Amino acid sequence: MSGSSSDVVRPAKPSGARTPSTDNLLSPWPKISLKSGGIVLLIMAVYAWAMTGTESAPSKLIEGFPAIVDIVSRMLPPRVEFWIVAEHFVETLQMALIGTTGGIILSLPFALLAARNISPHPWIYQITRILLNINRAIPELIFALMLVAAVGLGPFGGVLAIAIGSIGSLGKIYAENIEAIDPQQVMAVRATGAGPLTTFLYGVLPQVLPVMTSYSIYYFEVSVRAATILGVVGAGGIGFIIQQYMALFQYDLLFGALIFMAIAITLLDRLSDLLRRRIT
Amino acid sequence: MSNKPELLSVESVRVQFPDGTVGLSSASFSAQQGEIIAIIGRSGAGKSTLLRCLNGFQEITSGEIYVSGESVHSMGNTELRRLRRQIGFIWQEYNIIDRLPALTNVLTARLAHNNPWQSAVGFFGSEHRKIALHNMQRLNLMHRATLRADRMSGGEKQRLSIARALTQEPDIILADEPVASLDPELAWQVLSDLSRVTREDGLLTILTLHQVHLAVEFADRILGIAEGRIVFDGPPSALDDEAQTKIYGGRLPQLHTSEENYLKAMA
Numbered sequence: 001m002s003g004s005s006s007d008v009v010r011p012a013k014p015s016g017a018r019t020p021s022t023d024n025l026l027s028p029w030p031k032i033s034l035k036s037g038g039i040v041l042l043i044m045a046v047y048a049w050a051m052t053g054t055e056s057a058p059s060k061l062i063e064g065f066p067a068i069v070d071i072v073s074r075m076l077p078p079r080v081e082f083w084i085v086a087e088h089f090v091e092t093l094q095m096a097l098i099g100t101t102g103g104i105i106l107s108l109p110f111a112l113l114a115a116r117n118i119s120p121h122p123w124i125y126q127i128t129r130i131l132l133n134i135n136r137a138i139p140e141l142i143f144a145l146m147l148v149a150a151v152g153l154g155p156f157g158g159v160l161a162i163a164i165g166s167i168g169s170l171g172k173i174y175a176e177n178i179e180a181i182d183p184q185q186v187m188a189v190r191a192t193g194a195g196p197l198t199t200f201l202y203g204v205l206p207q208v209l210p211v212m213t214s215y216s217i218y219y220f221e222v223s224v225r226a227a228t229i230l231g232v233v234g235a236g237g238i239g240f241i242i243q244q245y246m247a248l249f250q251y252d253l254l255f256g257a258l259i260f261m262a263i264a265i266t267l268l269d270r271l272s273d274l275l276r277r278r279i280t
Numbered sequence: 281m282s283n284k285p286e287l288l289s290v291e292s293v294r295v296q297f298p299d300g301t302v303g304l305s306s307a308s309f310s311a312q313q314g315e316i317i318a319i320i321g322r323s324g325a326g327k328s329t330l331l332r333c334l335n336g337f338q339e340i341t342s343g344e345i346y347v348s349g350e351s352v353h354s355m356g357n358t359e360l361r362r363l364r365r366q367i368g369f370i371w372q373e374y375n376i377i378d379r380l381p382a383l384t385n386v387l388t389a390r391l392a393h394n395n396p397w398q399s400a401v402g403f404f405g406s407e408h409r410k411i412a413l414h415n416m417q418r419l420n421l422m423h424r425a426t427l428r429a430d431r432m433s434g435g436e437k438q439r440l441s442i443a444r445a446l447t448q449e450p451d452i453i454l455a456d457e458p459v460a461s462l463d464p465e466l467a468w469q470v471l472s473d474l475s476r477v478t479r480e481d482g483l484l485t486i487l488t489l490h491q492v493h494l495a496v497e498f499a500d501r502i503l504g505i506a507e508g509r510i511v512f513d514g515p516p517s518a519l520d521d522e523a524q525t526k527i528y529g530g531r532l533p534q535l536h537t538s539e540e541n542y543l544k545a546m547a
Contacts, residue, residue, distance in 0.1 A: 188375035188441075191335060192448055193365030193392030198399045202388045206379040 071251060080256035085241060089264055092237035095155050095230070096223040099162025103223075104216055107167045111174030118178060118204065128171075135168030140226045144235040155236030162223050162230075169222075173215055174208070181207040214276045221265075221272050228261060286310045286346070287451060287484050288334070293343035295329055295508075303329035305508040306343070313451070316475055316485045318495035321505035321527055327488040330505065331454045334486070335367045336360045348451070365392035368445025370455035370474070370487075374437040378430035382421060382440055385429050386412040389447035415443040418477055435466040442474055446481065453478055455487035459494070467491075471498045492524065 024031075051057075110128055112118060119125035144161035151157050181204060189203035231239020238261060245254040289310040295303035304326045311317055319327045332338035333345060336352050345352040347363060355363060368389070376385050390408040391399050398404070404412075416422055419439040424432060432440065438458060445453055458474065459467035475498045478485040489495045495502050496516040504512030504519075504527035511526045512519065 182375075184371065184373060184375045185377050187337070188369070188371060189377070189388050189391070191337070191364055191367075191369040192389050192444075193361045193363070194388065194399075195361060195392075195396055198391045198396050201400055202377065202380070202384075202391060206377050210379065 074249075074251040075255035077252065078255040078259055079252045080260055081253060082260075085238065085257050085260050088231070088236075088238040088241045089261065091155055092227045092231075092239070093224060095158045095235075095237050096162060096220055096227045099159045099227065100166060100216070100220045100223045102159065102163030103166030103170050103219075106163060107170035107174060110167060110171035111178060114171055114175035115178035117181070117183065118200070129175075132168045132171045132175075135165070136172065137168075138165070140165035141229060141233060144230045145233050148234045153234040153236075158227055158230040158235030158237055161235060162227060165226070166219060166223060170216070170219060174212055177208045177211050177215070178204065210279050214279045217272050217276050221269060224265065224268060287313050287348060288486075289344075289346040290330075290334075291344045291346075293330075293333060293345060294341045295326075295333065295338060296341045302508050303338075304333070304340075307505075307508070307510050308343075309503060309510060309513055311484050311486065313484055314479070314482045315501060316478065316499045317487070317501045317503060318499035319486065319488045319503045319505060320490075320492055320495050322529070323490075325505045326508040327505055328456050329508075331456050331486065331488060334452070334454060335364050335369060361392060365448060366451050368448045368450040368453045368483075370438070370441050370445050370453065370458045372457035372460045374434070374441045374461075376429045376432075376437050376440055376444075379428065381426050381428055382432065383409075383412060383416070383425045385440060386416055386444045386447050389444045392448070411449065412443075412447045415446040415477075416440075418446070418480075419443045419473055434462055435470060438462065438466075438470050439473060442470075442477065446477060451483060453483050453485045453487075455485070457488055457490065460490055467494065474498075492519070 110132060113120070113124050114128040114132055116125055119128070140161050143165045144158055147160045147164075148157040151160065185207060186199060186203035189199045194202065227237050227239075228242075229239050231237040231241070232243045234240070238257065242254060242257055245251070245257060291308055293307045294305050297303055307326070307330060319330060321327050329338055333340050334347070334352070336355060340353060343353075347366070350359070350363075352360075352363060377388065380388075384402075387404050387408060390404055390412065394404055394408055413422070413425070416425060419442055421436065421439055421443060424436060424440075429437065429440065438461075453474075455474065459470050462470060471494055474485070474487075487499075496519060499516060502512065502514065502516055502519055503510055504523060506527050506529070512523045514523070
């Protein structure tokens, strides 16, 4: 075109939206539209539906109140069988450590297949994602129930339950870490003529290793919390003690064990925080 | 054949992207060992596309590219890896692996030479380390050898990526806007370093540049690209107003022929 020059500054194209009137913009009162009113009604209906479904009613809470008071009074004052509780908590930590490490190893191949940018084929990517989601939908407790039946009572069932139960979460988060890398850095390694394995090791891995390590430490914390409950179904650790106290109606010892657990897990969280902050 | 084939020969190369836009239409030129060629042109003219065709990162729609007499177009994965080993690439955004130390970054250039299983465990023999350190020394980076790359400045990173490219012991260096992310003074220094080392090694160097005066200063030969076509091919002295009009469509950038004038104008 002869008339146009690239130096001419063109005004921005007007978008489709109307500019609201100045009167409207100046008014301090909120505008309630038919749509927002409808949304509020809908949300209220959902709550009403859920409360009926769960038979939640204030009257029931009042009826049950004396029993709650009774249990709480039997919890006080708390007592702690320190060495017994400590020993089982250490076992819980050991379960979480071995279980999480097993989960990390098991989830890595899934992560490689479930990362869109390095997965060998879109179908493999989709199938792996579905498998990871199925795994995530099943709680560790269910795995523990099945595995205790298979390998017998004791902490090893718990270790296996944590390892298998963490594949879904770890695999998904690792895959997302791999998807977030800078592809240019990978391309630079590929441009040297490096093969697929070494391109991964020198282009991809250094970029994801810090964030993966950080997340793995965090997941160890999550596994400790998950491991506390596994003893309830016979898979060892502090949950086993808690289960016993409940069975014997020793609510004061139960409360003591819960306090111990709360303090120990808080300390662990702080420790893992400090550790993760050093990883960059 | 009795006479040696040209190091690089580009014959009527056309690149059409999947969305239908034409990146290059019928680009032809050939180049010899030791030449420094600057490709200039407006943004989107096809400069980067041309470079990426040369190491097989961009598939060509038609035409032929020969490197040392071998057709890039017909190469399989193994041959492409061998080709890329022969071509060092320097990027605008450096593309250094941030979390690896400087020396390890340079050693990645030996990945295609080293046994992959040794590379996998981080083992690079002293013959590889010698080449890497020699090139770091040439670019004055020895004091940075153990520093993690994300602690380095932009100019240092670009010198590091030059050292990495040289450590491949390539025949050709391709540099895509190597100084576009640097300030004028650093840009001058990096291009001085790049042209010095590639001349010393007698490498064919092809770089894309935005600034015409840098092309005039550092290149032996200039290729002007406009709308996917090579519209100028000649020495810097032949780059007159008419040639620049063809490349840039009427806007004539000021030429500065010495570092002093250039920096004064940029200040």
